[in-house]
Each structure stands twice: as C-alpha cells, then as structure tokens.
Amino acid sequence: MASQTNSDVTIIGLGLMGRALAGALLTAGHRVTVWNRTTAKAEELLARGALPADSATSAVNASPVTISCVSDYQSLQQAFAPVADELDGRLLVNLTSGDSAQARDMARWTERRGAHYLDGAVMAVPPTIGTAEAVILLSGSKTAFDSQRPVLDALGTATYVGADHGLSALYDVAGLSMMWGVLNSWLQGVALLATADIDASTYTPFAVRMAQGTVGWLAGYADQVDSGTYPPDDATLATHAGGMAHLVAESERLGVNAELPRLFRSLVDRAITAGQAEKSYPALLEQFGQESRTS
Numbered sequence: 001m002a003s004q005t006n007s008d009v010t011i012i013g014l015g016l017m018g019r020a021l022a023g024a025l026l027t028a029g030h031r032v033t034v035w036n037r038t039t040a041k042a043e044e045l046l047a048r049g050a051l052p053a054d055s056a057t058s059a060v061n062a063s064p065v066t067i068s069c070v071s072d073y074q075s076l077q078q079a080f081a082p083v084a085d086e087l088d089g090r091l092l093v094n095l096t097s098g099d100s101a102q103a104r105d106m107a108r109w110t111e112r113r114g115a116h117y118l119d120g121a122v123m124a125v126p127p128t129i130g131t132a133e134a135v136i137l138l139s140g141s142k143t144a145f146d147s148q149r150p151v152l153d154a155l156g157t158a159t160y161v162g163a164d165h166g167l168s169a170l171y172d173v174a175g176l177s178m179m180w181g182v183l184n185s186w187l188q189g190v191a192l193l194a195t196a197d198i199d200a201s202t203y204t205p206f207a208v209r210m211a212q213g214t215v216g217w218l219a220g221y222a223d224q225v226d227s228g229t230y231p232p233d234d235a236t237l238a239t240h241a242g243g244m245a246h247l248v249a250e251s252e253r254l255g256v257n258a259e260l261p262r263l264f265r266s267l268v269d270r271a272i273t274a275g276q277a278e279k280s281y282p283a284l285l286e287q288f289g290q291e292s293r294t295s
C-alpha cells in the first residue's frame with residue numbers, strides 16, 4: 001500500500017449514495033477525504049470533519065483505499081483517467097453500478113496500474129447506509145476485503161461473494177430478478193382478486209404465505225440443480241402446466257393482463273416438448289440457459 005496518506009479512506013463521487021457512504025464512515029470515526037466534480041456537494045461532509053481534496057488525484061493520494069460511487073462506468077472512467085498513475089499500491093473499491101463485464105474490465109485496468117481492486121454492488125438505499133440493513137456485495141481479492149473490514153463494515157453488511165470481480169454485479173441482477181419476480185407475481189394476484197372486489201390488503205396475507213412457502217422449497221431445488229437430477233417428489237412439470245393453463249385462462253376471461261402467465265406457460269410447454277414433462281420444476285432451468293425467444 002502507498003504511504004504518506006493523511007486519511008483512512010477517500011470517497012470519489014458525492015451524489016446521494018456517495019454522501020451516505022462518506023457520512024457513515026465519518027460516523028464510525030474514520031478520517032475521510034472527499035472529492036466530487038461539483039464541489040458544493042461536499043460542504044455538509046466538510047462541516048462534519050471530512051477532509052477536502054482539490055482534485056480526484058489529490059483525493060486518491062490522501063488514502064490507502066479509495067471508494068468510488070459515481071453514476072455509471074462512463075463517469076467512472078472520466079473521473080479516474082487523470083488518476084491512473086496514482087493508483088499503484090492502493091486499493092480501489094468501486095461501488096458504481098454496472099455489469100459483470102464492466103467490473104472485470106475495471107479490475108484489469110486497475111491491476112495494470114499496480115492497484116488492488118474490489119468491485120461492489122450496493123443493495124440498499126442511501127438512508128440505510130451505515131446500518132446492518134444495507135447489504136454491500138463485494139468481489140475480488142479476499143485479502144483486500146479482509147484488510148479493509150473496519151472501513152467496509154462501517155458502510156453496512158459487507159458481504160464477500162468471491163474472487164471473480166464480476167460476481168457482485170451478477171449477484172446484484174440475480175437479486176433484482178428475484179425481487180421483480182415476487183413483485184410482479186403479487187401484482188398479478190392483486191389484479192385477479194380485484195375483479196371480485198377483494199382489495200390488496202385482504203389478499204396480501206395469503207400472498208405472503210404462498211411466497212414464504214415457495215421460498216422454503218428453494219434449498220432442496222438448488223440441490224437438484226447442482227446434482228443435475230430432477231425427481232418429481234412434489235409435482236411434475238406436466239402438473240404445473242395444467243395449473244398454468246388455469247391461470248392464463250382465468251386472467252384472459254377476466255380481462256387481466258395475461259402476459260406473465262403466458263410467459264410461465266410457454267417456458268413449461270417448451271420444457272415438456274423437450275421431454276421434461278415428468279421431471280420436477282427446476283428442470284425448467286434448461287430454458288433459462290437458452291437464448292431468449294421473441295415469439
């Protein structure tokens with residue numbers, strides 16, 4: 001790590017998230033240097049004891065570890081282009097949202113400059129930063145992660161997901177897919193029950209029970225996926241297909257949007273055509289490994 005630093009950590013990017021990150025580090029008692037393209041956004045943090053930097057370069061030079069949190073990777077490249085020669089021996093923790101390829105490219109870029117790199121995904125909104133509720137996924141060098149635990153733990157629940165720098169971004173989108181899957185399925189049910197004048201609050205306790213029951217199957221289904229065997233211990237894909245046909249028909253008859261039920265059914269139909277009818281639900285995974293179809 002580089003020497004002659006005067007703070008523990010530098011934050012580059014003081015938007016909504018960057019200010020929350022810097023604020024949490026100050027609350028935890030760290031010496032924090034901050035830099036933002038628009039300098040006015042640093043004022044509140046400076047009043048709380050953060051140290052100012054007059055450029056991204058001097059900000060990076062102030063600490064052994066820099067946390068970046070700007071809009072996107074294009075912004076990140078613009079912010080770090082002048083800093084490239086200063087990174088040698090330092091650690092960059094990048095919490096800017098992006099995809100796995102961007103994370104791996106950034107890792108190569110920093111490593112070519114002799115720096116260590118952790119890529120992160122913030123699974124939280126700014127007001128929760130600094131609390132256990134704020135999950136921060138990090139991937140890259142485990143040694144770098146372990147060396148910065150006091151800093152990373154001050155931001156929330158710092159969770160190491162693996163050495164491949166693309167993993168944080170992949171966990172990020174996988175988690176979002178889980179979230180939207182649950183939300184859209186809940187809304188489908190709300191719309192169906194509304195046709196019988198059942199309001200969302202009346203329906204929702206049942207929806208929660210169904211969702212929790214389903215989540216309880218996942219660990220066993222994961223074992224099936226990992227072993228590549230799909231014994232139909234509970235229900236076959238053919239049985240699921242029958243239930244989905246009811247969901248599609250009921251939605252269409254009641255004038256409720258049937259796109260989501262039709263998607264469910266088309267995936268299962270394809271699996272059945274591929275000879276999977278007597279297997280358990282996760283055999284459908286094969287359909288997720290294929291290029292998406294437009295028809």
Ligand SMILES: NC(=O)c1ccc[n+]([C@@H]2O[C@H](COP(=O)([O-])OP(=O)(O)OC[C@H]3O[C@@H](n4cnc5c(N)ncnc54)[C@H](OP(=O)(O)O)[C@@H]3O)[C@@H](O)[C@H]2O)c1
Pocket residue numbers: 013014015016017018036037038041069070071072074075076078079095096097098122123124125126
């Ligand atoms: N807010 C959330 O709830 C949330 C949750 C999870 C993840 N994130 C991620 O966190 C990152 C930041 O989000 P945010 O909510 O803080 O966004 P924001 O409030 O819009 O802030 C964007 C930041 O990026 C800086 N920036 C943009 N272009 C730049 C450039 N070319 N050079 C230097 N700095 C540049 C901005 O500087 P200026 O002030 O000069 O414009 C500002 O500091 C994003 O990747 C976002 O996806 C946010």
